[in-house]
Amino acid sequence: MRIQKKCLHCEQELTGRTDKKYCDQYCKSAQQYKQSKESPLRFYNKVDNQLKLNRKLLKVHNRAGKAVIRSTTLLDLGFNPNFFTHYWKNNKGEIYLFVYEYGFLSKKENGKEKYVLVTWQDYMEN
Known part of the structure; x- marks a missing residue:
């Protein structure tokens, strides 16, 4: 039984490990960059x-x-x-x-x- 999730960045359906959050390294990097730009500067x-x-x-x-x-x-x-x-x-x-x-x-x-x-x-x- 596999839990289907979507990529946190591009929202494509993920395959592979059940705890996977991103479809590839690009999406992971892009999402982290987006979050750092949105968070207010301390x-x-x-x-x-x-x-x-x-x-x-x-x-x-x-x-x-x-x-x-x-x-x-x-x-x-x-x-x-x-x-x-x-x-x-x-x-x-x-x-x-x-x-x-x-x-x-x-x-x-x-x-x-x-x-x-x-x-x-x-x-x-x-």
């Missing part, structure tokens, strides 16, 4: 991906160790200032937000929103 993956993008953009635009750039330049490339790993407050009370070793400070100069980009320095640990 929260920590979204955070990690945004932090990686932020770090990459800060690194690319701050090759000299300190730079000033219009905020729209970074924002248009996908930079999100709400994602950072830590912060540092200088003697003037300005708060630099850091994504790992690359930091930024939001400033308004001549009516334009800008970011002052810096890299982490040893003196900032105190």
Whole structure:
């Protein structure tokens, strides 16, 4: 006595083992890919991906160790200032937000929103 089932991907009738779920390796792979695309991305993956993008953009635009750039330049490339790993407050009370070793400070100069980009320095640990 054989239990007849259908393939979970293409819904063709299965032959062979009674516990078989897919008709071949292609259907198994295609179904798993479909499920991974439909399942929502986990929260920590979204955070990690945004932090990686932020770090990459800060690194690319701050090759000299300190730079000033219009905020729209970074924002248009996908930079999100709400994602950072830590912060540092200088003697003037300005708060630099850091994504790992690359930091930024939001400033308004001549009516334009800008970011002052810096890299982490040893003196900032105190």
